[in-house]
Amino acid sequence: MASDTAPEPLPEQRVITELASLKVMANPLRVRLLQELASRPASVKELAARLREGQTKLYRHVDLLCEHGFVEVVSTRAVGGLEERCYRATARSFVLDTAAFRQDDAVLGDVLSFVLDTTRSDIKARARDGTIDLDRRAPHPRALLARRCMLRLTSREIERYYQLLAELAVDVTEPDADDDGETQAYALAVAFYPSEPAPPDD
Numbered sequence: 001m002a003s004d005t006a007p008e009p010l011p012e013q014r015v016i017t018e019l020a021s022l023k024v025m026a027n028p029l030r031v032r033l034l035q036e037l038a039s040r041p042a043s044v045k046e047l048a049a050r051l052r053e054g055q056t057k058l059y060r061h062v063d064l065l066c067e068h069g070f071v072e073v074v075s076t077r078a079v080g081g082l083e084e085r086c087y088r089a090t091a092r093s094f095v096l097d098t099a100a101f102r103q104d105d106a107v108l109g110d111v112l113s114f115v116l117d118t119t120r121s122d123i124k125a126r127a128r129d130g131t132i133d134l135d136r137r138a139p140h141p142r143a144l145l146a147r148r149c150m151l152r153l154t155s156r157e158i159e160r161y162y163q164l165l166a167e168l169a170v171d172v173t174e175p176d177a178d179d180d181g182e183t184q185a186y187a188l189a190v191a192f193y194p195s196e197p198a199p200p201d202d
Contacts, residue, residue: 010038014070014091017100019107024068025094026114028121029053030061034070034089035185041074041088052129062087070094093169119189141184150195165190 016022024030029051036047044062048055065071066087075086096114101107123144126132136143153161169190 010089011091012093014094015097016094017097019101019110021068021070022096022101022110022114024064024070026110026118027061028118028125030065030070031118031122031187032185033058033061033065034094035187037071037087038089038092039183039185041086043084043086045084095169115189115191119187122187161192165192 016025025034032051033047036042036050042050044055044058047053047062048058051058062071066073069090071087072090073085074088076083077086078084096111098111101111123132123146127134127144131142132144133140133142134144138145169188
């Protein structure tokens, strides 16, 4: 029997504070699953068709995401005598509490893997399958926008940049109430940090 109870509105953000959860997120395919399930609920069969992956493989990843609270079952229905579950993400975005991962370099490496290595692997995969067209330039929807720059900023400018980037990260996860058109999954990775040693304390 299908569940008719409407799910609660999706929270905007979940903060990751546990190393085990961080390790679960440090996987490009699981990140893609979360992107899909944050945009709309889906069964594993539907996810397999969208991502062009085998259902058996995806079941393992979805089960792991459920185990760590990134994904939840929102409805079920009978299909050919079996129960088909419909999943969704438990938040629109997931952010790291960096203070919770400052114990040692190995843990910091896991944090960087979550943000940087996952992004690199995902970009390479999307370029291989044609989702990203490297001949295109932004704002074409299939372009890759990737930049690295070094800045010299005043204290006031530093504060303003942190605020702007934080607001951007929130803005892109909030649905546009005036736009009910078809959506497409995009990824945003942000790193902003001091890049030279701090002066010694007096």
